[in-house]
Amino acid sequence: MLFFGPIYGLINSYMSDINELVDQIKQATDYQINKRILREKIITDLHFTYNGGLFKATPELFSFVVCWNSEELFLEDTYQNPIKVNRKEFIDVCGQHYQMAMNHWHIEHEQLKRTRKV
């Protein structure tokens, strides 16, 4: 019995190491899942309101308004309503909103790339 004592101790020690490893693996986080969730959140954040309409700040929308040749226009919002837009004002709001959301995305994404375990 005295001979087996240290062996049992060793086995117990290995088992507790394995249990610890299993716990750590369970807490490992999946980069691809986190990346997708982050993208969904940024899509939410890209939405902004202007003059009672809801818009998603996209490069296409921004470019279209920048290229428009008069100071007032009507844009279709997310809810398919025509919204009266002051071109300069809209460019400011849309541009700032786009910049803010995309900067946030970049920062959060860089953090996520480094996160393997939580």
Place this chain on the structure above:
Amino acid sequence: MNNSNAPAKSRGVVLFAHNTPTVNYERIAEQASRLITYTLNLPTTIITAVDDTSNVRIGYANATPWYNMGRYRAYDLSPYDETILLDSDYLILDNNLLKILDTTIDYAIMDKNQSPTGTVDTPAILSIPMVWATAVIFKKTSKAKLLFDLVARIQRNYGYYKRLYHLKSNNFRNDYAFAIADNIVNGYQPRQGIPWTMLTADKPIKKLEIKNNNIILREEKSAHVIPRQSIHIIDKDYLQSDEYVEFVDTVCQIK
């Protein structure tokens, strides 16, 4: 030009909470109310025991009573001109819903839902787009009133509507009633709801933490790093736990 004499429209959040033998919804709603006050800076009204007609919950907490029959009364019971109607298990951690209040639409319902792993429970409604009554935003307009009146009618005549819309489930859910009512109000045409996806944590939760503006969601077999956003939590046991209260305490302390 804005009319400076026009009275400001009141805004607030309405929660329904009716305790069951297994779930203390009032406790859950109190914590939800703290998060709402902190995040949206809006008053919250918790409506309790509005209807004693019990339903039977299928799926989560199998075959326990479930009081979900009074939601159609939100239009009349809401003291606000502009209301965000929420389930008490929807944790408000960002202010994106305020954007919908700033638009001119009469109402909007959440119509996209996703779990962290990208899956959602299969809806029993097949013939029209599904909506999630977890978050409904409405203003006191005739169109919004029509929506809630229709939800009441669908609830009263659920057997008929169940067959008409080929619902697979016998169990009444507000999600189905709002989906059908929304479809009818909009002339049987698909309509844009809240234009982003609701995140639903559909597995039992071990722990929820907030670190560096990220939420760490620990489930039994995995963990997710979620950017700070509102989350729909299915696990009612976690929502009744002291750990959840501690999580809300932490959120409300972060400046």
